[in-house]
Amino acid sequence: MTRTTSPDAQRFDTLLVANRGEIACRVMRTARRMGLRTVAVYSDADANARHVREADEAVRLGPAAARESYLNVAAVVEAARRTNAGAIHPGYGFLSENGAFVEALDAAGITFVGPPASAIAAMGDKSAAKARMHDAGVPLVPGYHGEGQDDALLRDEADRIGYPVLLKASAGGGGKGMRVVESSDGFQAALDGCRRESRSAFGDDRMLIEKYLVQPRHVEVQVFCDAHGHGVYLFERDCSVQRRHQKVLEEAPAPGMTEELRREMGEAAVRAAREIGYVGAGTVEFLLDVDGSFYFMEMNTRLQVEHPVTEMITGQDLVEWQLRVAMGERLPLAQDELTISGHSFEARLYAEDPEQDFLPATGTLSRFAMDLAGAGLEAKRVRLDSGVETGDVVSMHYDPMLAKLIVHGDDRAQALATLNRALAALDVRGVVTNRGFLQRLATHPDFRDAKLDTRFIERHEDTLFAERRVAPEDYAAAALIGLHQLARECESDSPWDRHDGFRLNAPHTIRIALCAPELSQGPAQDADDAESVTVVEGKREGQGSPWQLTLNGQDLSATYAATLEPLEGDAVAVTLDGHRRRLQARRDDNVVVMVDPRRETRLFWRRIDAIDHGHHEAESTLTAPMHGTVVALLVEAGARVEKGMPLMVMEAMKMEHTMTAPADGHVESFHFAAGDTVGQGDVLLAFAADE
Incomplete structure (x- = not known):
């Protein structure tokens, strides 16, 4: 064309x-x-x-x-x-x-x-959009899309459709104002939460209800239209791996897609766009059921976060297409000129802590870089779309996404292997991220085999969030990294200036304690607590000689002759009894972080001679786990509560977080009111636990 x-x-x-x-x-x-x-x-x-x-x-x-x-x-x-x-x-x-x-x-x-205001309005109201898609012959999921918004009416409609159902903000998108409701008993609480989120995000609390398909895939089609009546689809993306209805990993093309189904979905997507007079880039989202049936879900009248995977497999710059169409030009290519080459994945890197229920994280990025050469990766195969650099501040005010890591391969297996190596090559410091969680997802056997659906993370929660027992070799490697850094900090020839365990006429000896984050709230654990802490004793005869590491912990006893060889950047080669491993490794204050293409391992570290073995009483207050805004107080001061009862709701980075009672007792007072801004670590309320 x-x-x-x-x-x-x-x-x-x-x-x-x-x-x-x-x-x-x-x-x-x-x-x-x-x-x-x-x-x-x-x-x-x-x-x-x-x-x-x-x-x-x-x-x-x-x-x-x-x-x-x-x-x-x-x-x-x-x-x-x-x-x-x-x-x-x-x-x-x-x-x-x-x-x-x-x-x-x-x-x-x-x-x-972008598209004209009329097209945005046509798809912005989800209920009205469903009606128009029905008229255009686009298949729909059973549900309620009516104007009536009385709470009792909505509950009756949910009962009629049959549980589970999906509550969705009519004006929403991006997973905001959305809940899965499993039974009638939980409907009202879910509705209240959806309305509250929807009002905050969109200024509109109208809801629609859809039947929640148990094992569907989320497959979306990239469409493009110009002002001259031409429309094409640039194939599909699979966005099934989601958390709280927000996409985590995306790929193109969708695994297992037949040419016939691709054409049917693509033509239905273009038909939907033409029905509303669309111009520009848009995405038509479908639910693809296990029997091959597909249903219109919604249309996003904008460029999507995951558009780079489409660019990777088509070789097209969709932003350039947008700008040229906005200038009045015709589409650069016709449908029969568009082809698919290879496979692509996108992983969203967020500032959040998966070990703490994905709480948003803030801070200053002391380092943000990717070592492609060190990881053996080709620049043409890896793309890092980021809005941050080393030294930037990650604040509480906006979405926590830091970057998108996009990779390409000749086929799905090659692209997935590249994704894992690229994730390992990322070096992010100063802010906790979900990089380790992305690695667990990308290396999961069912993800590797493309056994996907929108509840993938929920179905595999036991393995994705299991308290993984750290291997003895990982404890030893972490100890060696910490010991090596200590030795570098103590290179004075004077024994009085050294802190590396120097003894006259005796081996250098240092005893340290390490524990995994999911087993502890910090490094100051009691070193005698064998269930959570591994004690490592390091000895060596002299500067440059191998460390002799002895590990003692529950079900764990090992001794290694260990050496560490610094490589380029943050790469190191750790050798334990002749087994050499290449790692991206660093020590940030009291945390040792090690990354390889399979996983990220984070271990708290502390020298035992600095540990206070005293026991501390639990605090009787609740503190803010992140910077945010108080949305609602759910009980009154002085109220008696039971352990686990919701007390207040906070919002940060567009997500709600509910604070619950740590034990049976009563709330003495709240220190903040709805609408107040709080900082991470601020005491939110005074709580008195029962004796």
Whole structure:
């Protein structure tokens, strides 16, 4: 298909990106390659963010709160006027699916890089969208999409459909305002939580209900339409591996997809887009049942987070397509010119702690890098889309996604092997991430065999979150890494300046204690607690001689002749009794982190001679596990509660977290009210446990 421009097309030479993070950086890179000048916008929290540093110009929108900055339509439009930007790319999230924003741009004569407001409105109301898809002949999941929103009516409809059902915010997306309800007994609590999340995220608490298919796959189709009546599909992605309805791992093409089913789903997706007069990039999401039936779920009227896997297998730059279509050009390729080459995976790297129920994490990235050469990876096979760099601050204000790791292989097996090696090559310090959890997912036998469905993580919870017994070799390797760093810190020739166990006419000896994070809240465990701590005794005859490591712990006793060889970057070669392993390894304060292509191992570390063996009484207060905002107090001060009863709800990085009673007792007082901002470690309330 020959690329042409419409006579009434609005050409532009300056593009403003109304977003932040990795998508803002991604769009600006493509825009600059096309010769466009780029403008970033930012909040006070992002004044020195990477997307601001990379832009040709940047304009402040307002305070850190998204509603006062990135969601402030008037401020974004004014920023475009100040910089003479002819077009605005919304990225994804924030204003990307806001019809009022599109109308404001139309009124200001600014091109919106996306669909018309009418198309956004048609798909923004999930209930109305279902009705239109039904009329267009697109198959639907059984459910309730009506206007009636009375609580009792919704419960009756759920009872009629049959449990389990899925409650969804009618105006929602991204997993916000969504709950699976297993029975009628839990319906009201789930509805209240969904409404609260939906009001907070979208300013709208209307709900719809769908039958929850037990083992479906989430397969979505990338569609593209221009203003000349042409539409194509760029094949499908499998996004079945999700946590709390948010995607974790995505891949393209979908495993096991036949050419016939691919064509049927692709044509249904294009039909859905044409039904609403769509222009630009969009994604039509389907549930694919075990019998091969597929059902329309929703259409995202924007570019998706996982679009890079489609780019990898098609060789197309979808952002460039967006910009060219916005300029009035025809689609670059016709359907029969699009082909699939190889396989691609995307892993979302989040600032969160999987060992603490995925609580969002904050902090300063003391290091953020990837050693491709050291891991033996080709640059053309690995792509890291990131909105952060070393030295950046990860705040509580926005989504916790730090980066997307995208890989390509000639087939699924090769791509998966590359993904595991690339995850091991990531070096992220200063902020806890989900990298280890991603490795456990990517190396799981059922994921390797493509036995996928939307409840994959739930079905494999026992293995994905099991308290893995750390192997003796890992304890020994961690001890050796720590001992080596101690030795480097004590290279003085004077014995009085050394802290490495030096003894006159005797071997150097150091005794340390290590424990896994899931077994302890920190490194100051009692060293005699054999259930959680492994004691390592390290001796060596002199500088440069092998360490003799002796491990003692529950069901664990081993002795190793151990040496460590520093390699490039943070890579080390650990040799234990002649067995040499290459690892990415570091010691951050009191934590040793070791990564190989199979897993990440984190162990708390402490020298035993510094351990306080005293026992401490448990605190009678609850502290904030992360920075956030208090959403609701669920009981009154003075109320008697039972262990596990919900006490208050916090929100951070767009996710709710419920604080529960640590024991039977009563709440003496709350220290914060709904709407207050709290810091990590702040005491939230005073709690008195029963004797």
